[in-house]
Amino acid sequence: MPLVAIFVLAVDQWTKGLVRARLPLYGIFVPFPTLQPWFKIVRWENTGAAFGILQGQGTIFIGVAVLVIVGVLIYLRQLPADQWPVRLCLGLQLGGAAGNLVDRLRFGNHVTDFLLFTLPLRNRILAWPAFNVADSCIVIGVLVLAVLLLNDEGPRAGADSRAAPPQPAAPPETPPSKGQGLG
Numbered sequence: 001m002p003l004v005a006i007f008v009l010a011v012d013q014w015t016k017g018l019v020r021a022r023l024p025l026y027g028i029f030v031p032f033p034t035l036q037p038w039f040k041i042v043r044w045e046n047t048g049a050a051f052g053i054l055q056g057q058g059t060i061f062i063g064v065a066v067l068v069i070v071g072v073l074i075y076l077r078q079l080p081a082d083q084w085p086v087r088l089c090l091g092l093q094l095g096g097a098a099g100n101l102v103d104r105l106r107f108g109n110h111v112t113d114f115l116l117f118t119l120p121l122r123n124r125i126l127a128w129p130a131f132n133v134a135d136s137c138i139v140i141g142v143l144v145l146a147v148l149l150l151n152d153e154g155p156r157a158g159a160d161s162r163a164a165p166p167q168p169a170a171p172p173e174t175p176p177s178k179g180q181g182l183g
Helices: 002-022 058-078 084-107 133-150
Strands: 039-046 111-120 125-127
Touching: 002 039, 002 084, 002 111, 002 133, 058 084, 084 111, 084 133, 111 133
Parallel strands: none
Antiparallel strands: 039 111, 111 125
16 A cells, blocks of 8 residues: 555654644643643654664664565565555555654654653653654554454465365275275
């Protein structure tokens, strides 16, 4: 689903560009005052992976993103057309990987994260690491693909889902009984 990947890439880059243009680094914007305790838009630079893990390893993620993109493109070519749910998941992952790769190449091994969800508790605030559209699409694509695979709706590269079921083997030949000749 190249169109899905292109759409994800475009939305990801557009939203990150808006945030970079309108918020200073580490700035906070509250678009919905009633949701302020739970949701904010921030501008953070993430040198790690999705949701802030493995900070400072940005160079590794350039290589990982390139490998993921090439692998998905090769696999998509082999995937039967009727496997559209799997194609959709791979399109989400492809667009997300490309979106974060563009950031890392343009801005020096970091991506712009801006969605921040928090859970206010009694004496502290529990915050989910900030993330972006690309991260969301990668995670959603992986989770839905896992569900498809667990439900046996997953990919069958090279297999035709309309093929007839295998036929039972022919019964074994019985040896001739005593007194019967072979000739």
